[in-house]
Amino acid sequence: MKINEICKTVDAEILQSKGRLHIDIHTAFAADLMSDTLFIIMRDEDPLLLITGVTNLSVVRTASILDIPAVMIVRGKNVPPETIQLAEQNEIVLLRSKHIMFVVCGLLYKAGIQGVSWEM
Amino acid sequence: MGNVSVSELRYIVGPSSYDSVGSKAMKVKKFLQDYFPSQDYLRRLGVCVFEAEANLAIHTTSGGDLLIVIYNNRVKVVAQDTGPGIPDIDKALTPGFTTAPEMARQLGFGGGVGLNNIKRFADSFWLESLKRGTTLVFEVWNDDSTQFDY
Known part of the structure; x- marks a missing residue:
């Protein structure tokens, strides 16, 4: 599932788009x-979406260590600018949904x- | 990838430095990208260093040292602190058991799986803990014969 399809499915916005935006994600x-x-x-051939509040x-550092290409912030939480900046530097796509994690x-x-x- | 000469990286991890947990592990992983092209290997090693760094930041009185030695196809990591020590190593190696303070847990750490995670991914693991300090030594090899079995 492409990132834009994921966004449509959970009504999410893209906070940071630098990175593997066109990746096909099958696991989370x-x-x-x-x-x-x-x-x-993690497996190289199976890129993962991390869903977290x-x-x-630390969420970007964790994603970076694990080669996670995209992170979905839930509960519409405010994301500090330094987190968005670190995600950009490390090319991790950052998404945000207003829905709860469940x-x-x-x-x-x-x-x-x-x-x-x-x-x- | 041929043999490479021995290189060392050293970091000091401050006590209760929750905000910077993982920053050293990221630096190590980035540095090692020039040595090891395998993403799978770098991920395994990165996770182990992240966990060792988190332990020093969360569980020590005065922080500790993180030493990374790169030789041939292997990386040796030594994490050393000056206390307070692990009272029961068997318990510390039990998944889910944690003594992490609330502050660390609020930031997403202290799940009680750190040492286990290192043990799972490392090719050698040695841990000694006394009240005056803990020393953790592990190696992660990039040898074909020791690839992690998924």
Whole structure:
């Protein structure tokens, strides 16, 4: 699913578009704990959308370390300019939806996005 | 990718430096892109360094040192601090067990999986903890024979 389709599905806006904007995304992970996000298993061939309510710099750093191309901020939260700037520097597309995390996940799942592998 | 000479990176991680957690790991990953073209390897290594950095920032009294040694196809990481030490290493290695303060959790850290995550991705793992300090040493190899099994 392309980023613009994802935006339409969850009524999201693009806060930062520099990066892999035309990537096709099939899997997602949702969490407010970056510790848990660091535990996911990423594969090069399966770019991931991170869905989170965290808006500080750690979300961009986590995405950067994991090569996550796009992050969706939920609950319409205000995103600090420094977070947007760091996302731009690291070419991570930043999206924002007014929906709560549950609704964002539900809509995307219904549209065919799958959950990422998780093994603890 | 042929053999490369030994290089070192050193960082100081301040105590309770929650705001900067992950910044050193990002620098390490970017630096190593010139040495290792495999994204999978850099991701594994980056996650391990991120977790070690987070532990120093969240769990130490006076912060600690992060040393990254690059030699041949391997990277060795040494994370060292001066206390207060891990009272029960077995518990610390239990997924979900955490002693992270509320402030760290509010910022998205302290999920209780950090050491496990390092152990999962690293090719060697050594941890010693006393009240006067903790030393964590691990290596992540880029050898074909030690690729992480998905």
